[in-house]
Amino acid sequence: MNMLSRIEAAPVTVDASPRPRRPLWQRAGLVVVPIAVIAASGIFIDRDGPAVAAPPPPTVTVASPLVRSVNEWDDYVGRFEASKSVEVRxxxxxxxxxxxxxxxxxxxxxxxxxxxxPRPYTAALAEARAGLASAQSDLALARANLDRANRLVADDAVSKSDVDQLTARLRAASASLAAAQARVRARSLDVEFxxxxxxxxxxxxxxxxxxxxxxxxxxxxxxxLTTINALDPIYFTFDGSEALFLKTKRAQQSGAVASPVEVKLQDEGDYRWNGRLDFTDNALDPRSGTIRGRAVLANPKLFLTPGMFGNMRLSSGGTSSALLVPDAAIQTDQARKTVLTVARDGTVAAKPVQLGPVVDGLRIVKTGLAAGDRVVISGTQMAMPGAKVTTRIGRIAPMNAAVAPPGGAPTIGEATFAAR
CATH class of the missing domain: 2.40.50.100 (RNA polymerase II/Efflux pump adaptor protein, barrel-sandwich hybrid domain)
Incomplete structure (x- = not known):
């Protein structure tokens, strides 16, 4: 018996009995399930990992509105005119x-x-003077004849009618003398002219x-021949709207006294020319709804010239307290103006405001804002209404702060009403 025969004849307990083969779907499950477990475990690991931190709220600069007493002005546009103008003829x-x-x-x-x-007129004057001398001679003769006749009347040597004729001649001679004197004066004027x-x-x-x-x-x-314009003083004429006219009249009724007018030229940044309002027309133009006014200004150096363009401002009276913010802090929301404010909890809110004129680079806010509000003056592009922000305290300062008058409230420039 060979080796092979002995092996086959030996009893087989474990190794000789073949294992049953698993179905294909079970063998595939042994591969897929571990992969799914690993993938699932990876997902849970990502979820349990460190979360991405949310960005911090933006930082903006806030400041309370600047409270100052200002003098508001009404702005007009006009031109200078000569106070007197003559055509020399x-x-x-x-x-x-x-x-x-x-x-x-x-x-x-x-x-x-x-x-x-002057030669023709000098000759005419000489002729008039000769006529005057002749008239004077005729008058003297008529007076002498009348005197002689009056002495003969008592002796009945002269009739009453002759005396009347001589009296008439005296009066005619007197009239001729007056006419001759007038001709001399006329000819003298011609020579003067x-x-x-x-x-x-x-x-x-x-x-x-x-x-x-x-x-x-x-x-x-x-x-x-030529023209002459009187330049000192000089006039500044302008047209004001009915609204500004009514505003000025209301202020005058309340006791306000209009301040002197101030004018600046086209190439000037400050109002350096001072004057006073001396004329307002007696009626408004019904076609344009404006009224014509005139101011008079001193012009000793004759710098101001008729026809020159200028901007004039006229105060309707007194100073008033106003809230001022940077003009850059004003935003436009469709047809309204808004200002961004930040509450104590850092929430941004937009407040509709009514604006006034610009004062030294700052905008007057008439309504819609309180003195204690915190206004966003820097970083407005990062502040959204309803969002949270981090605040940094700033300060609102005018570009050119004016010195307060002695014993009076501090003032800061003067505002100019512009067409908006």
Whole structure:
């Protein structure tokens, strides 16, 4: 018996009996289940791991509104006009022989500007004076005849009718003398008018006619020689709306006294020209709803020129307490203006406000804000209404703080009403 035979003949207990094979789905489950367990355990591990920290609330700068006494002004736009303006025209006709001024110069009242050839008028004056002498002679003769006749009346040497005729001749001679005297005065005026002098003081325009030209006399149809504008004082004319007119009238009824007007030019940042309101028209224009007003300003250096554009502000009276915030803190919510405020718990809220003018870079808030509110002045783009924020305390300060007047409340600039 060979080796193989002995092995086959030996009794087989464990190894010789074949194990039953598992079905395919059970063998696949032995592989899938551990993988699923591992994946599930990984998911639970991720869930049980450290959570991602939420971002901290944004930090904004807050400050209480600045409380100051300010003087609010109404703003007007207008132009300067000469307080007096004259068109220089000749009062007699003739040839211009000389011009005695420089174009654009400052002239004084009575200064010689033009000379018209006086020879025709001098001759006319001499003729008038000769007529005056003749009239004086006729009057003397008529008076002597009447005196002689009056002495003969007592002797009945002269009739009553002759005396009456001599009396009439005396009266006619007196009238002729008066006419001759008037002609002399007229001819003297013509000679005087050959020298054309400045009727007012001011700045003269350029000459419209040169020497050697003939000019015609007349009021409106006469030859225009030049123009003169009086510049000291000078007028500032403007048109105010009916609302501002009513506001000023209401303030006057309550006892407020309007302050002097202040004007700034187009290239100026400050209101440096001072004056007073001296005229308001007697009616509003029904087509535009505006009323014309005028202020007068001193102009000793003649810097202000008619036709120059300017912005004028006029106070309707007294100072008032106002809340001021940076203009950058104002936000626009559709048709309204809002200011972001932060409560004590850090919650942001938007408050609708009614705005006033700008004062030294700060905006006046008329309504909607309290003095104790904490206004977001920096970081407004990170503050959302209803969200939480971290606050940092800041301070609102004007750009140019004015010194308080002695014994009075501190003031800070002056506001200007702008069209909004």
């Amino acid at each position: 000749p009062r007699i006709s003739g040839a211009v022989t000389a011009i005695h001024f420089t174009d654009g110069a400052i002239v004084q009242k009575g200064q010689l500007l033009f000379t018209i050839d 050959t020298q054309i002098r400045a009727p007012i003081g001011g700045r003269v325009s350029d000459r419209r006619i040169d020497a050697g030209n003939l000019v015609a006399a007349g009021d409106t149809n006469g030859t225009l």
